[in-house]
Amino acid sequence: MIDILPSLLKAGAGVGALLLVMVGLYGLSRLLPDRWRERAQTGVFLFPALVLLLGLVIPAILNLRYSFDNRNGVFSGLTNYKHIFTDRESRIVLRNTLWWALFVTVVSTSVGILIARLADGLRGEPIAKALIFLPTAISMVGAGIIWNFVYSPSDFGLLNSLWRLLPGDQGTQYFLQDRTFFGLRSSWIPGLNSFYIMVVVIWIQAGFATVVMSAALKGVPSDLVEAAKIDGATERQAFFRVVLPYVRGTVITVATTTVITVLKIFDIIQTMGRGGLFDTSTVANEMYRQAFPQNNKGLGSAWAVILFVLVLPIVFVNSWNQRRMREGN
Amino acid sequence: MNTADTATASPVGQLADPAVSTRPGFSTRVVRSLDGGVGKLAVWLLAALWTIPTLGLFISSIRPQQEIRTNGWWNWITDPSQTTFDNYRRVLDTRQNGRPLSHYFFNTIQIAIPGALIPIIIGAFAAYAFSWMHFKGRDTMFLFVLALLVVPLQMCLIPLLRFFTGPFYPDALQGIPMVWFAHSIFGMPICIFLLRNFIGSLPGEVIEAARVDGAGHLTIFTRLVLPLSVPALASLSIFQFLWVWNDLLVAKVFAGRQTNHPMTSAMLNMVGDRGQDWHLLTAGGFVMMIVPLIVFLSLQRYFVRGLLAGSVKG
Secondary structure: OOOHHHHHHHHHHHHHHHHHHHHHHHHHHOOOOHHHHHHHHHHHHHHHHHHHHHHHHHHHHHHHHHOOEOOOOOEOOOHHHHHHHHOHHHHHHHHHHHHHHHHHHHHHHHHHHHHHHHHOOOOOHHHHHHHHHHHHHOOHHHHHHHHHHHHOOOOOOHHHHHHHHOOOOOOOOOHHHOOOEOOEOOOOOOOHHHHHHHHHHHHHHHHHHHHHHHHHHHOOOHHHHHHHHHOOOOHHHHHHHHHHHHOHHHHHHHHHHHHHHHHOOOHHHHHHOOOOOOOOOOHHHHHHHHHOOOOOHHHHHHHHHHHHHHHHHHHHHHHHHHHHHHHHO | OOHHHHHOOHHHHOOOOHHHHHOOOHHHHHHHHHHHHHHHHHHHHHHHHHHHHHHHHHHHHOOOHHHHHHOOOOHHHHOOOOOOOHHHHHHHHOEEOOEEHHHHHHHHHHHHHHHHHHHHHHHHHHHHHHHHOOOOOHHHHHHHHHHHOOOOOHHHHHHHHHHHOOOOOOHHHOOHHHHHHHHHHHHHHHHHHHHHHHHHOOOHHHHHHHHHOOOOHHHHHHHHHHHHOHHHHHHHHHHHHHHHHHOOHHHHHHOOOHHHOOHHHHHHHHHHHOOOOHHHHHHHHHHHHHHHHHHHHHOHHHHHHHHHHHOOOO
16 A cells, blocks of 8 residues: 555646646736736646647657558558458458447447336336446456356356256357357358457446436437327337437437447457457457557557548547537437 | 427327227237336346346355366355355465566556546646637637547557657656556547536636636636536546546556556456466456446446546547
8 A cells, every 4th residue: 555655646746746837837927918918828728738639649640650661660651551451360350340340339229228218117227227337337357357257168157057058968168269150260250259259348338328328218208209109109119210219319329439439449359359369359459469469560550540440430420410419409 | 309300200190090099908908017027027137137247256256266166156146155255365465477466456546546637637727728718719729629539549559659668758757657648648638528518618607707806717717617617527537537447458558567557457467377267366356346336336426427428538
């Protein structure tokens, strides 16, 4: 416990010194003539943030530049990008990432809507929702450990124990090493092990979807639903044709947010896919693997650019949707 | 929301005979109550399903090593006599790269507190400037900050690391301070964005009144704006704190020596090195999760708000 004090004191002293300098400069600015005072004070308030933002802008530009370098830091044109789109292993990474984005998003959003709908108005609703929401609080590394335990081939592995209950002589399943899709090895579909890891992220993201959707569903005016029912709509019709279209904006928010999270998935591949072995790698994981363990900074930078390009359209859809929702209200 | 949405309601009415629906018949009522019952059952089944993996790990963590290895945790439910906290005691002393796991737990604390607070403090000043100070190009500049939300932090890892290990960066700030700076940089756009949304929506008359009374920007900021922004600051702090606490990537890249790494990284190494030592992994996993779980259970309202707001983080 004592160990951490010097370090925290260091941080405190740093922040304190920064604040002191800011207050000092602010004090000096009051001596300036009116015209200059406001500008100087704006500078004092903005300067630290602008420095940190430059720490984001300049590296991002440099990264783009590095992505054209080869392993030794020599400019080599589009070689890295060519590699990404032609190399067999890289294409597995791209394939996995697209499946991740699609599968996890569709399933966790649907599950979220389903649970939010079923739990709506239920006695004990807050408890049920809290239980489902709980995984969002823990780290992906923690989630990976929890689920490694579930998928374990040992005697204590929950899934293997259930599997052995099935009639017949069931051999031990090595879930996380199964790179085939039910025995099929195709370049278009990831192995079952990737899907098993996706289940874990669905487990995390569904809680987020549930809580957001649940809040949206409570905001649907009840007379709207009543009116539909008086018009003869069944419970199901009212939900799919009235309620769901009404909360469309929220559904898009949940889906786009999930896609962005999933595209950046890294920790869970490290914990459950052993850093991307058995064909489990994804773009963000590959970026790390190439840049650091493989020490190929050029290729790593190129993967980062690929990630950026994948995230970009989703963010646009997200912000377009946010604006539309605000205007709708 | 808008008329287009409500308009979709009307075609529904043409699908069924109104006479049937205004007074539900017996069979409809049976179906409906069944539907409610099934729904209730489904919710609790799903909630149980969602809890079982975590519960399994927790139960395992309080069983003796021999028991964990030889049979499933569910056997504990029928025979809870063999309960022990040995795993927890042992895991804290388990050495990873020459340091006990407790060392990495404290590393996480050292990383997470400044890593959460620095960007919020600096962001609050900037958010005030973007809301209540007048300068040329303010809106353009703010749009630029918003645009930075799009940049995935992966874009900055390699160049930032080059800077941190290059000649212009002081040696005294190597190691954990690099992780603080990295988190502050990556958290900056979201902190400015969220705090500006909040601070900018404070009533302008109050700020104006203070100005008329002769208060300067610093006085208004510290005496008026910060106290009014406590809910927003609390939600953002919790979000950013948990984000940093749970982070693996930024720490792995910037912390340098293994002994500077946080708990997440140490546990990941443990999964690799000691994949068979489940008694240590179960307890270690829970030590790592304990703080997020406490925050989640005690501050759930702020947690939800922070998570929703922070979901746009780049």
